[in-house]
Amino acid sequence: MRRVVGLVGGTGALGRGLARRLSLAGHRVLIGSRDLVRAEESAESLGDGVSGVTNQGACDADLVLVAVPWSGHDATVSSLRGDLDGRIVVDCVNPLGFDERGPFALSVDAGSATQSAQQLLPDSVVVGAFHHVSAEVLASDDALFSDVLVVGDDTDAVESVIDLVGTIAGLRGVYAGRLRNAGQVEALTANLIAINRRYRVRSGVRIAGLESLSDTDH
Numbered sequence: 049m050r051r052v053v054g055l056v057g058g059t060g061a062l063g064r065g066l067a068r069r070l071s072l073a074g075h076r077v078l079i080g081s082r083d084l085v086r087a088e089e090s091a092e093s094l095g096d097g098v099s100g101v102t103n104q105g106a107c108d109a110d111l112v113l114v115a116v117p118w119s120g121h122d123a124t125v126s127s128l129r130g131d132l133d134g135r136i137v138v139d140c141v142n143p144l145g146f147d148e149r150g151p152f153a154l155s156v157d158a159g160s161a162t163q164s165a166q167q168l169l170p171d172s173v174v175v176g177a178f179h180h181v182s183a184e185v186l187a188s189d190d191a192l193f194s195d196v197l198v199v200g201d202d203t204d205a206v207e208s209v210i211d212l213v214g215t216i217a218g219l220r221g222v223y224a225g226r227l228r229n230a231g232q233v234e235a236l237t238a239n240l241i242a243i244n245r246r247y248r249v250r251s252g253v254r255i256a257g258l259e260s261l262s263d264t265d266h
């Protein structure tokens with residue numbers, strides 16, 4: 049089904065990569081930004097089906113993805129609370145730090161960025177997804193072949209996100225537990241970045257054991 053997908057922080061690497069693949073999948077995409085001109089410029093380079101709007105404008109969508117750095121996550125989400133009421137919010141944010149020893153997961157009071165968003169948005173349904181897809185791969189012409197771990201407490205919202213993921217060629221949405229499990233999913237990104245640095249690759253995740261499931265089972 050063709051959906052309207054909003055991207056808060058959509059001018060960034062992940063937002064633009066997702067916008068590209070989502071528009072190729074036939075969805076209408078709203079690239080949100082704190083700066084309307086920046087959003088419009090980003091959207092223009094991505095072609096038909098992608099519009100540039102404010103972050104507030106990006107909330108007027110069937111699903112709203114949050115793709116800002118962790119440092120701006122809570123303030124951004126809080127500022128959009130009214131606009132996000134009643135919406136499905138998909139948190140893609142990885143709270144990570146980097147030092148001379150490499151990437152590491154930050155400790156988050158709420159347990160994870162996704163849980164923090166749900167606390168700050170009590171009238172929205174928050175789901176976590178897209179933490180492990182490489183923005184670089186999304187922006188390239190390379191074929192995708194990876195799973196997107198989807199965490200959430202609301203079954204219908206989780207299914208909507210799994211459906212959306214499945215419309216992107218080469219991606220498969222996999223339910224990975226409730227919101228309380230979002231922390232491990234976000235933290236795993238530190239391991240993937242370490243893998244990327246060590247082996248000079250753009251890694252993702254693919255869950256073993258799901259091969260016998262049909263596309264509609266997961």
Ligand SMILES: NC(=O)c1ccc[n+]([C@@H]2O[C@H](COP(=O)([O-])OP(=O)(O)OC[C@H]3O[C@@H](n4cnc5c(N)ncnc54)[C@H](OP(=O)(O)O)[C@@H]3O)[C@@H](O)[C@H]2O)c1
Binds near residue numbers: 121
């Ligand atoms: N890059 C990846 O491969 C990847 C993959 C999976 C998940 N993620 C996660 O997705 C999120 C976005 O990653 P990214 O690489 O796209 O980040 P990014 O390019 O650094 O930032 C994304 C956008 O967020 C906005 N932004 C920057 N600082 C902000 C602040 N303090 N408050 C509000 N908005 C701010 C900017 O848009 P405007 O200036 O236009 O408002 C920027 O273009 C991160 O949390 C990351 O962990 C990234």
